[in-house]
Amino acid sequence: MEFWTDLHDIINKDVLLPDFYMEYGRLADVGIKRGEPFPKDEETKKILLEAGQTALGQMMVEALCSDRPDRLIWNGKNWEWVALIEETGF
Template structure:
């Protein structure tokens, strides 16, 4: 989209398509096919002067609205949070049973994708089945709470204290891959080596 999209930032109209849609596309729109029901839009704004207020004003020129409505009927609002802490509700539940309740709601709501069928089936082993109520007993709650805390700890080590050289994008810089596995290309030797390191098989 924008300057790197088909419209090169010149009044481009992008159309966000629902999953498994195979109908006609209206003329004048650039379609973007998503694979999930929910979608997060990220916008990076840059202005020549570098002034914050100009960037906010430019961001407010973006229009997001349902197809068939006028552009004035946009469904979002740019909120200027300068000087205020950004709310991150996830931080309040990422190490507790609330994490698994959120996880279950995503599994229940979203479409199961064939390429993720193996990983999508794993939650069933933990009593988090798609299409069924999530009602863990006391034993399972203890297991899941411990798992959430362990996963949080592993994630922080991988992100902030990763000692494996494969985590570096370039050997002479400090730009790191977020994930331990590095580039997501299983055909590369670097990918296979990082997998072995992650499993402790070096």
């Protein structure tokens, strides 16, 4: 739950960026809203914990299950680059 409480604090302290309004809306759907207390009910807690587990699994798949040919570091070896992405957007 620490991730979610930290995220709630960030949402309340940082400047909200227009590029992320959709994400702020998604967070609001699960009770993480600017200017409101962090939700403490068991249903929300269960949703957030499950979301964290799902996100971890998805990140591991994206980082470690690439089929890109350039993922291999050396020919003939099983060493692979982790988290290959086309464009970072930074």
